[in-house]
Amino acid sequence: MDRRNFFKLVGTASGGALTGACGKQAQELIPLLVPATEIVPGAEEWHPSVCSSCAAGCGTIVRVMQAERKIEVDGETVRQPIAAIKKIEGNPLDPVSGGRLCARGQAAVQGLYHPDRMTGPRRQAGARGSGDFELVDWETALSEVAAALAGFDRRRIVYLTSAGMGTGSATAARFLDSIGAPPASTIGVSDFAVERRASQLAFGWDGLPVYEIQDATYALSIGADFLGGWASPVFYSRRFGHMRRGRPGIRGKLVHAESRFSQTAWSADRWLPVAPGGEHALAMAIGHVIASDNLRESDQADESLRQAFVATDFSGACKASGLEEMRVRDVARELAASTSPLVLGGASIVRPGSSRAVTAANELNLLLGNIGAKGGVMPPAPLPGGLAAERPAYRPLEEQIGKAEVVMIDGVNPLYAAPWLAGSLAKVKLVISFADFLDDSAAHADWILPDHHELEASAGVIPLISPTPALAGAPEFVKPLHETRATPDVLVDLARRLDAAIEPVTLDSAYASIHGQAADEESAPADFIDQARRQGGWWGRERPADAPRTRTEPLGDWDPPVSDPAYPFAFQPYPTLQFGFGGQSHLPWLQQLPDPASSAVWNLPVEIDPATAEQLDVRNGDTLRVISPSGELEAPVYVNPTAIPGVVSMPIGQGHGTFGRYASGQGANPLSIVDPVPEQETGAPAFGATRVRLEKGTTKQRLVQYAAVDRQPRPHR
Amino acid sequence: MSDQLVPVSEIQSADDNVPRWGMAIDLDRCTGCEACVVACHVENNIPIATEDDAAMGRSSHWIRIDRYYEGTFPDIKVKYRPVLCQQCDDAPCEPVCPVYATYQNAEGLNVQVYNRCVGTRYCANNCPYQVRVFNWFDPEWPEPLDLQLNPDVSIRPGGVMEKCTFCVQRIQRGKLDAQAEGRKVEDGDIQPACVQGCPAEAMAFGDLTDPESKVSQWAGVGRSTQLLGELGTKPKVFYLEKSD
Numbered sequence: 009m010d011r012r013n014f015f016k017l018v019g020t021a022s023g024g025a026l027t028g029a030c031g032k033q034a035q036e037l038i039p040l041l042v043p044a045t046e047i048v049p050g051a052e053e054w055h056p057s058v059c060s061s062c063a064a065g066c067g068t069i070v071r072v073m074q075a076e077r078k079i080e081v082d083g084e085t086v087r088q089p090i091a092a093i094k095k096i097e098g099n100p101l102d103p104v105s106g107g108r109l110c111a112r113g114q115a116a117v118q119g120l121y122h123p124d125r126m127t128g129p130r131r132q133a134g135a136r137g138s139g140d141f142e143l144v145d146w147e148t149a150l151s152e153v154a155a156a157l158a159g160f161d162r163r164r165i166v167y168l169t170s171a172g173m174g175t176g177s178a179t180a181a182r183f184l185d186s187i188g189a190p191p192a193s194t195i196g197v198s199d200f201a202v203e204r205r206a207s208q209l210a211f212g213w214d215g216l217p218v219y220e221i222q223d224a225t226y227a228l229s230i231g232a233d234f235l236g237g238w239a240s241p242v243f244y245s246r247r248f249g250h251m252r253r254g255r256p257g258i259r260g261k262l263v264h265a266e267s268r269f270s271q272t273a274w275s276a277d278r279w280l281p282v283a284p285g286g287e288h289a290l291a292m293a294i295g296h297v298i299a300s301d302n303l304r305e306s307d308q309a310d311e312s313l314r315q316a317f318v319a320t321d322f323s324g325a326c327k328a329s330g331l332e333e334m335r336v337r338d339v340a341r342e343l344a345a346s347t348s349p350l351v352l353g354g355a356s357i358v359r360p361g362s363s364r365a366v367t368a369a370n371e372l373n374l375l376l377g378n379i380g381a382k383g384g385v386m387p388p389a390p391l392p393g394g395l396a397a398e399r400p401a402y403r404p405l406e407e408q409i410g411k412a413e414v415v416m417i418d419g420v421n422p423l424y425a426a427p428w429l430a431g432s433l434a435k436v437k438l439v440i441s442f443a444d445f446l447d448d449s450a451a452h453a454d455w456i457l458p459d460h461h462e463l464e465a466s467a468g469v470i471p472l473i474s475p476t477p478a479l480a481g482a483p484e485f486v487k488p489l490h491e492t493r494a495t496p497d498v499l500v501d502l503a504r505r506l507d508a509a510i511e512p513v514t515l516d517s518a519y520a521s522i523h524g525q526a527a528d529e530e531s532a533p534a535d536f537i538d539q540a541r542r543q544g545g546w547w548g549r550e551r552p553a554d555a556p557r558t559r560t561e562p563l564g565d566w567d568p569p570v571s572d573p574a575y576p577f578a579f580q581p582y583p584t585l586q587f588g589f590g591g592q593s594h595l596p597w598l599q600q601l602p603d604p605a606s607s608a609v610w611n612l613p614v615e616i617d618p619a620t621a622e623q624l625d626v627r628n629g630d631t632l633r634v635i636s637p638s639g640e641l642e643a644p645v646y647v648n649p650t651a652i653p654g655v656v657s658m659p660i661g662q663g664h665g666t667f668g669r670y671a672s673g674q675g676a677n678p679l680s681i682v683d684p685v686p687e688q689e690t691g692a693p694a695f696g697a698t699r700v701r702l703e704k705g706t707t708k709q710r711l712v713q714y715a716a717v718d719r720q721p722r723p724h725r
Numbered sequence: 726m727s728d729q730l731v732p733v734s735e736i737q738s739a740d741d742n743v744p745r746w747g748m749a750i751d752l753d754r755c756t757g758c759e760a761c762v763v764a765c766h767v768e769n770n771i772p773i774a775t776e777d778d779a780a781m782g783r784s785s786h787w788i789r790i791d792r793y794y795e796g797t798f799p800d801i802k803v804k805y806r807p808v809l810c811q812q813c814d815d816a817p818c819e820p821v822c823p824v825y826a827t828y829q830n831a832e833g834l835n836v837q838v839y840n841r842c843v844g845t846r847y848c849a850n851n852c853p854y855q856v857r858v859f860n861w862f863d864p865e866w867p868e869p870l871d872l873q874l875n876p877d878v879s880i881r882p883g884g885v886m887e888k889c890t891f892c893v894q895r896i897q898r899g900k901l902d903a904q905a906e907g908r909k910v911e912d913g914d915i916q917p918a919c920v921q922g923c924p925a926e927a928m929a930f931g932d933l934t935d936p937e938s939k940v941s942q943w944a945g946v947g948r949s950t951q952l953l954g955e956l957g958t959k960p961k962v963f964y965l966e967k968s969d
């Protein structure tokens with residue numbers, strides 16, 4: 009859909025109505041799921057929505073057409089016409105997606121019509137984890153859950169949620185506040201706590217910096233797989249495309265430094281294979297060359313920062329980063345000599361010193377003087393006015409859950425993404441899940457109060473990274489397929505039953521708040537809301553960058569390289585572009601999508617370098633046992649020619665105990681053997697700090713690779 | 726561009742009013758993210774290939790990302806390219822079909838007629854790009870997954886060959902919309918699902934006989950080449966090679 013046609017559609021579509029005249033007869037015979045509407049068979053409608061497959065918050069448009077589903081009426085199977093969703097595309101008006109969408113976002117519709125979705129509320133009927141649930145009605149579920157909640161100390165409720173922010177998180181915050189419970193917490197994985205802290209340390213900003221890579225002439229990314237599973241892949245892929253070939257006569261250069269040959273390394277002109285944990289040292293080494301050789305004038309780096317870089321032991325830093333001095337020096341010189349240089353910092357794989365590493369990478373931008381400059385770094389967009397809510401943040405969980413009486417799980421799967429919490433979660437007296445699938449965590453809940461699928465619910469989402477203040481909005485436009493309820497509505501109901509009445513933050517109330525705060529807004533509130541609903545969100549104006557605040561406290565040294573003869577390999581589980589942190593593994597479109605690195609489908613392998621494979625005498629598809637101090641797993645091996653010797657990588661996504669028919673029991677979860685040492689600044693689990701040893705496996709694991717070239721055993725070199 | 730390849734400027738239609746559809750893919754923009762692959766699945770009712778199917782080489786993808794390693798660690802690089810039906814002007818798949826189920830239409834599309842196909846698979850055997858997919862069985866979508874199916878695209882039964890159509894249903898819709906509005910199809914009106922979804926905006930689609938179209942502009946640059954063009958297949962997909 010092009011921009012012109014989309015404008016045309018938003019001009020006609022309103023409030024979920026499917027217009028037309030031919031469906032009258034059908035509506036009289038069998039009530040449609042969309043009330044008071046008529047469907048024209050074959051005609052399409054496009055409605056704005058927002059993707060919730062990750063925290064990026066891409067605005068989307070959704071194609072709705074007539075379909076028929078089979079239902080039982082008085083013992084007979086009849087066909088019921090419904091308004092069904094056929095396709096999701098990016099919203100061309102949205103500044104994050106710009107009309108584009110990633111593989112995960114496109115596949116989200118399969119979650120809506122998945123055959124294994126929760127069809128209604130359930131009560132655990134057997135032991136936790138047995139999968140033995142009984143279906144109950146909503147009134148029973150809500151009254152019993154409310155009665156149970158009333159019997160517990162509200163201060164000992166832990167509400168686990170994702171890093172997503174919007175009307176849902178704002179309503180949850182009101183609920184928790186009204187009943188006297190502590191604020192919600194993320195689970196520390198995939199919530200960008202490290203990048204947030206680093207932004208605060210380097211620039212004094214609350215939120216993730218916006219990297220203007222589209223206008224950069226030379227970009228160095230350190231640790232941020234921004235074209236793969238990190239942060240906002242559609243947003244940065246669009247900008248990357250522009251950097252490469254969107255400017256006549258200018259082709260931006262990309263150098264990527266990471267301990268894995270990630271998607272971003274694929275696209276880079278040069279890859280710097282940093283030793284795991286060597287990112288901080290690399291940033292300091294590059295800063296040393298720029299500062300001590302005075303390669304760049306900048307009034308943004310104060311003298312103490314410049315001196316910190318000058319005082320860095322260059323040789324020691326290069327050694328710690330695992331890179332040759334000449335290579336580092338070359339990159340530093342090229343970077344400083346470029347017209348519009350940029351350094352992107354991130355931690356796709358979190359290690360104990362990641363906040364410091366990302367801070368140091370960000371501070372290279374101060375040295376380059378590119379804050380607020382074209383092709384440089386911009387501050388995070390302010391939150392939309394009037395939506396007074398904080399983005400859920402990570403609070404160290406082991407202790408909290410250890411003391412908790414009630415745990416509520418909303419939009420996350422901690423027993424998959426943070427399996428080290430299983431022991432403390434098992435001791436909690438009441439576990440309530442809002443999952444729409446029986447996932448690993450829901451299986452251990454006492455109650456499942458299933459949420460609508462994201463395409464069925466009305467929601468406003470504040471994007472993780474956006475060039476402007478933004479609220480992407482999804483009005484309701486199809487009726488729920490099953491007896492599910494929107495979690496904000498359930499929380500409002502529970503609050504009422506606990507004598508703590510709250511008003512939910514709805515999409516319209518959020519738009520009204522934004523209108524109330526916008527001093528220069530001339531339209532009437534009703535017109536403003538109507539316009540925002542039609543176009544799929546509200547986007548404010550860009551603003552100039554604030555002067556960054558320079559850090560006053562010292563950053564501290566990089567972590568020394570770790571060696572352990574008992575566990576000689578560094579182990580790095582990594583988020584994938586198809587599954588993220590495992591949240592979309594239940595979708596068959598994504599299961600059959602070849603893994604970019606190994607070309608594996610329906611399973612994900614352990615990746616080792618050719619020399620290690622030769623030592624272990626294993627070939628592609630053989631089984632490897634990976635043993636850490638915290639556990640062990642067996643998985644097929646992929647001999648990856650790009651793997652750094654001594655570093656074992658494994659994509660995250662498989663190994664779900666239960667997550668629908670397409671993911672349950674497939675492969676192994678690399679996070680299950682992680683030793684979750686805390687990241688030093690944030691306390692978030694450093695899932696990339698585990699060391700392992702490798703043995704030949706004993707079980708037969710299947711590795712199916714799509715690419716014919718990979719199906720042949722790779723000869724040892 | 727090699728002398729053996731056909732420059733975009735020489736691609737012509739029999740009739741001035743008939744477009745000749747083509748695609749250009751800028752490998753310098755492409756990130757290999759596979760958004761195009763899923764977009765194609767969603768749009769074209771591609772059957773789900775189970776693990777067993779995939780193990781037997783029966784995966785169904787109308788577009789795939791080919792990936793090759795170049796060099797050795799640490800100076801290793803990955804070369805990759807999205808590969809779909811190249812809609813060849815001299816398509817090796819066409820003359821071998823005993824029942825004329827695959828042919829070149831007036832707009833240059835290499836068309837597959839599903840209800841003619843008898844499943845000899847000669848066409849797939851003769852395709853140097855390996856972009857034709859055979860349905861070994863009737864496709865299955867456990868209810869209610871079938872609610873998502875795109876009503877604009879036929880479901881292909883077992884025993885039938887299928888392949889990328891350049892989203893012919895979108896081409897058709899684009900032409901009808903333009904006709905209803907009393908205008909010509911404009912460049913950019915029609916976008917196959919892969920082109921529409923591409924996050925890095927690495928793909929362009931349009932009429933190769935229109936020198937002003939985005940696809941012609943892209944296909945005409947110095948980095949432009951064709952996959953296995955030396956075979957004389959005259960592909961209408963152009964790749965803009967990556968350059969440092």
